[in-house]
Amino acid sequence: MKKILLGFIIICLHSLATSGQNCNLNCPKNLSTSLHPEFGCTRALSPYDLMTNPSDISPTCQAYQLKLDYPYGTHQMNTDGALDISHSGYSMTYHIIDSVSKNSCWGTLKVNSCDLCQIPTPPVITSFTVTPEPIIPGTTINLSVTAMDNISISKVEFYNGTSLFKTDYSAPYSTTYTTHAEYASKNYFKAIVYDNCGDKDTSDVLVRTTLFPTCYDGVKNGSETGVDCGGGCHDICPVACYKPSGLTASVSGSYVTLSWYGTVTQYDLEIFNISTSTLVVTIPIATNPYHINLVDGNYKYRVRQGSSCLWSDYVSFSVNTYYGHCYVPTNLAHTINGSQVNLSWTGYASQYHLEIINTTTHATVVTSLISTTNYQISLPNGYYKWRVKSVCGSQYSDWCTDQIFAVNYTDPHCYAPSYLTSSVSGDKVTLTWSGSAADYHLEIINVNTYATVVSATWASSPYQATLPNGTYKAKVRTVCGSGYSSWTSEVIFTINYASHPPCAKPYHMLFSINGTYATISWSGDGSQYQIELENTDKNVMVNNDIMAGTIFQSTLAPGNYRCRVKSKCPPDWSDWCDYGWFTIQGDHPIPGPGSPPSTCAAPTQLFPSVALHDVTLSWSGSADQYQLQAENRVTGEAVISAGLNTKSYLATLPNGGYHYRVRSQCGNDYSEWSSWSEFTVNAASPVVTTPEPDTCHRVPTGLSAMVVGHAVTLTWAGGTAQYMLQLKNTNAATNLIEEVLLDKTYSTTLTEGVYEFKVQGVCGIQQTSWSQTAIVVIGGSDDEAIGHYAPVDSSCTNSISPRIIQATKNSVTLKWNKGSGAANYTIEVIDVAHPEVYRYITTQYTDSTITITGLLPNNVYNIFVKTICGTGASQRTSHTIVTTPATNSTATSKFDCDAPPGLAVNFISATSALVSWGPVTGLKYYKLVAESTGDTPAFSLLQTVLNNQFTVTNLVPGGSYQFRVGAECFFSKSVYTPNMAFTMPDAPSALFSLEARSAPIHPMTVEVFPNPVRSTLNIKLHDNVDHQGWLELTNINGQIQSTWKNIPLHESMSLNVEQLSSGVYFLRINTGRNQIVKKIVVE
Known part of the structure; x- marks a missing residue:
């Protein structure tokens, strides 16, 4: 307050000092001016341009000066009176x-x-050239245009006569044109230049004539410019001295067409088979072109215009009935002699791509381009598969079918083990044997199915395996340097473990319908589930999938459906749960065959309460759960579709007329819908007042924040001399910072949390209105503010597929698809290992490609993108994981082949991921290897990829995987990159939303303390929660450490974390209605 009062005193004194009698000035308060399009939208103002009335000019004033306060960001210099576009x-x-x-x-x-286009200023063509001259048939000529314009050139069109043959959109504007090879003609070339206002300029027409070819007779004839050079061929050229030219050969299968340029009707023709060194054709012929069928081979031919004429030069061609088709190799065969393997096949390509893979280790033994149809290699004992495909220039055939073989070389000096025995305990078997070798090869085979359930190449005694119930036989042999010993005798044993716990049926099945989109969820303890979804109107099974999660989502046709689920507790399945019924687009059906009669009472006493845009919908009823539907009465659009376990619902809606209805859910049955209850949202718009003259008038705008670790810099735009800043933590009632500033920027250090700040302009004792409130997130995700500060717009998509297109050791370039309705984007980058140190956010970014610099080499980052639309924001994309390369690419020529840099992962769905990497110089193709890790079901992929990205599908939600990439260049190949590990997200509606399909999220806050924590972590919920939910703890790499499912969630609870290693973890809390993620530091 002292600063404000001091400013007021200074202004008052200044006013007294400037109100003397010697010079009185009067400035109009609100003026407007126009720029001059004819001068490039510029203008230089003088004081007299603004003092338009004679009364404004005082005769006692000596000389005027003009000073403009330019708006923030519109100009770099403070030049008095100068305005531009x-x-x-x-x-x-x-x-x-x-x-x-x-x-x-x-x-x-x-x-x-x-608008620069207000003054029509067409572009001006300054030059148009066509070279060279004269033009010989069949040659290429060059066309070039230069032009100037007051704005910019948008495109140049090139014409021959009235035919447009080229449009060039970037300078220098040029193209080429090839004249006909067989006849002379006149060409009428012109160019039309367009600018960005749509104005154009047309060049003069340049006429160019193509002349006949030269007489090749060793004499300067007619208008030739030299001996056999330039000019035309005239009658004085002796026919006997003229060599035919322009020889061509067109081959289609075995059918060959030969043509040339000449002036007579009788020619001699010779066709020579280069492959067999024989003369195939030597005849006088009268036709041009000449057609013939030939067998496969390499040929050359020549012609002359009579026995006394000169022969033309030879022209070569090949006949290959397989040309134009890249066929899969056939007749695949392999022979094995000890450790020596011979592979062979039949094909017609010039090269072949061969792969040999060890099927036990999934390691690629050979991936190579070869030019023969056989291959020899010495391999160690093991199981292998091989395949081959044809390489036809830039085309590839499909792979042939995998061929399986085994190398099983027995060394006579390698002695077999002895005394093989088995011991069974529960579902475990222990095998022991005697021997002096370091390694052994063990096999266990199911006697009933003949399936090999264990094949351990580097086994040692004793060996233990866990097996399902059944009868098995086992054998073992010694692994020597040159091969194997003979097998031991087989031992037979039986697993009959009957103490598996019973497999419980799924329970607590819920349905959520949004238009034609259905979400079905349930609770259970199975590792997998089978869902049966049936359309009861048509008696058609819609889905019978086996899946890992407890949520199923699908778009369904209108109709009536029933659904049931059963659990898998390996190796057993539970019984089916009871059927649940639901309807897509329509009231609940009349119970049909198999549907029990409904005893579920419909809700009553529907009561809507409206306060501005906040609407509370409530009702009475005796059920445990309810389904709610609300629609816009005018458009019929569904605005709410939710499954609830409460008798009220809070929503925020725009102005308009609405109605809603509710029905009860009693176990697996539903009541009839209640009657519709109408309500109207008609919140008045805020009143905008215009400040009186001589008062503060410009509210600060453009609030933004730059966060690095805990350091934050706040900036804004405004037109006042001072500013009042208010900054507070959203969980606190009082302001953290409240002070008057002279600058439009403020820097400070904040602890972890969500903050909001706003600014108002200060002009002496006057103040502007407060600016809009901006959000700052320190050490967390800006998604923590969704629902409180940033409305989620369901039409604003986050399905934009971000991917890495380039990576260096200090930067990455990210590209994404433009989102529907996108106005701009918010990009967030977090250092995975040190999120508290490095966190970068940029907002209002309008392009769909960004290069992020200042990164560390060989470091892992998470990148998020959020689409900002006119009425709200999308959910964030799932994180794109990228590892910066340790060093930049050193490939300087086509002979180098670096390992691909910048491996990255972006999750497209819960079962598919887009893996990408930086490009490699001199590349022919990439080799991608992806595989599962840990307890994730077995998965492996070996893929040849031509681009630097690939979508890996058929993954398991929540599964752990890794991938690596190698580069195959034209003259060498790189080593594989180190493996990059990633963990798939859980089912979409459980952990994240690919599209905002659900009802608005109710606000929920969570406190975790102490944090950092050593032993016991306390959790406090502010959500009035008293039902079941789940918690999940992951490490910083996304790997799940612990999961607590179907546990009672109360206002306070505690977790023991003593078993965790020191580091950063993330705790995900889901109540069914709400979810939130908190970062935990374990000491």
């Missing part, structure tokens, strides 16, 4: 100052919008 549409403050008395006045100046 960057100021178009802006308002600013102008000051007129008497240079002698220093008296001044001020007002507001609005710069009207200026």
Whole structure:
């Protein structure tokens, strides 16, 4: 308050000092001015341009000066009176100052919008050239245009006569044109240049004539410019001295067409088979072109215009009935002699791509391009598969079917083990044997199915395995350096473990319907589930999938459905749960065959309560759960579709007329819908007041925040001399910072949390209105603010597929698809290992490609993108994981082949991931290897990829995987990159939303303390929760450490974390209605 009062005293004294009698100034308060399109939308103002009335000019003033306060970000220099197109549409403050008395006045100046296209200024072609001259048939000529324009050139069109043959969109504007090879003609070339306003300029027409070819007779004839050079072929050229030219050969299968340029009707023709060194054809012929069928081979031919004429030069061609088709190799065979393996096949390609893979280790033994149809290699004992495909230039055939073989070389000096025995305990078998070798090969085979359930190449005694119930036989042999010993005798044993716990049926099945989109969820303890979904109107099974999660989502046709689920507790299945019924687009059906009669009472006493845009919908009923539907009465659009376990629902809706209805869910049955209850949202718009003259008038705008670790810099735009800043933590009632500033920026250090700040302009004792509130997130995700501060717009998609297109050791380039309705984007980058140290956010980013710099080499980052639309924001994309390369690419020529840099993962869905990497110089193709790790079901992929990205599908939600990439260049190949590990997200509606399909999220806050924690972590919920939910703890790499499912969630609870290693973890809390993620530091 002292600062504000001091400013007021200074202004008052200044007013007294400037109100003397020697010079009185009067400035109009609100003026506007226009820029000059004819001068490139510029204008230089003088004081007299603004003092338009004679009464404004005082005869006692000596000389005027003009000073403009340019709007923030519109100009780099403070040049008095100078305006340009960057100021178009802006308002600013102008000051007129008497240079002698220093008296001044001020007002507001609005710069009207200026369009350079207002003044038609067509482009001007400064040159148009066609070279060379003269033009010989069959040659290529060059066309070039230069032009100038007051804005910019948009495109140049090139014509021959009225035919458009080229459009060039970037300078230098040029193209080429090839004349006909067989006849002379006149060409009428012209160019049309367009600018960005749609104006154009047309060049003069340049006429160019193509002349006949030269007489090749060793004499300068007619208009030739030299001996056999330029000019035309005239009658004085002796026919006997003319060599035919322009020989061509067109081959289609075995059918060959030969043609050439000549002037007579009788020719001699010779066709020579280069492959067999024989003369195939030597005849006088009268036709041009000449057609013939030939067998496969390499040929050359020549012609002459009579026995006394000169032969033309030879032209070569090949006949290959397989040309144009890249066939899969056939007749695959392999022979094995000890450790020596011979592979062979039949094919017609010039090269072949061969792969040999060890099926036990999944390691690629050979991946190579070869030019023969056989291959020899020495392999160690093991199981293998091989395949081959044809390489036809830039085309590839499909792979042949995998061929399986085994190398099983027995060394006579390698002695077999002895005394093989088995011991069974529960579902475990222990095998022991005697021997002096370091390694053994063990096999266990199911006697009933003949399936090999264990094949351990590097086994040692004793060996233990866990097996399902059944009868088995086992054998073992010694692994020697040159091969194997003979097998031991087989031992037979039986597993009959009957103490498996019973497999419980799934329970607590819920349905959520949004238009034609159905979400079915349930609770259970199985590792997998089978769902049966049936359309009861048509008696058609819609789905019979086996899945890992407890949520199923699908778009369904209108109709009536029933659903049931059963659990898998390996190796057993539970019984089916009871059927549940639901309807897509329509009331609940009349119970049909198999549907029990409904005893579920419909809700009553529907009561809507409206406060501005906040609507509370409530009702009475005796059921445990309810389904709610709300629609816009005018458009019929569904605005709410939710399954609830409460008798009220809070929503925020725009102005309009609505109605809603509710039905009860009693176990697996539903009541009839209640009657519709109508309500109207008609919140008044905020009143906008215009400040009186001479008061503060410009509210600060453009609030933004830059966060690095715990350091934050706040900036804004405004037109006042001082600003009042308020900054507070959203969980606190009082302001953290409240002070008056002279600058439009403020830097400080904050602890972890969600903050909000706002600014108002200060002009002496006057203040502007407060700006809009901006959100700052320190050490967490800005998604923590969704639902409180940033409305989620369901039409604003986050399905934009971000991917890495380039990576260096200090930067990555991210590209994504433009989202529907996108106005701009927010990009967030977090250092995975040190999120508290490095966190970068940029907002209002309008492009769909960004290069992020200042990164560390060989470091892992998570990148998120959020689409910002006109009425709200999308959910964030799932994180794109990228590892920066340790060093930048050193490939400087086509002979180098670096390992691909910048491996990255972006999750497309719960079962598919887009893996990508940086490009490699001199590349032929990439080799991608992806596989499962840990307890995730077995998965392996070996893929040849031509681009630097690939979508891996058929993954398991929540599964752990890794991938690596190698590069195959034209003259060498790289090593594989180190493996990059990633963990798939859980089912979409459980952990994240690919599209905002659900009802608005109710606000929920969670406190975790102490944090950092050593032993016991306390959790406090602020959500009035008293039902079941689940918690999940993951490490910083996304790997699940612990999961607590179907546990009672109360206002307070505790977790023991003593078993965890020190580090950063993430705790995900889901109540069914809400979910939130908190970062935990374990000491």
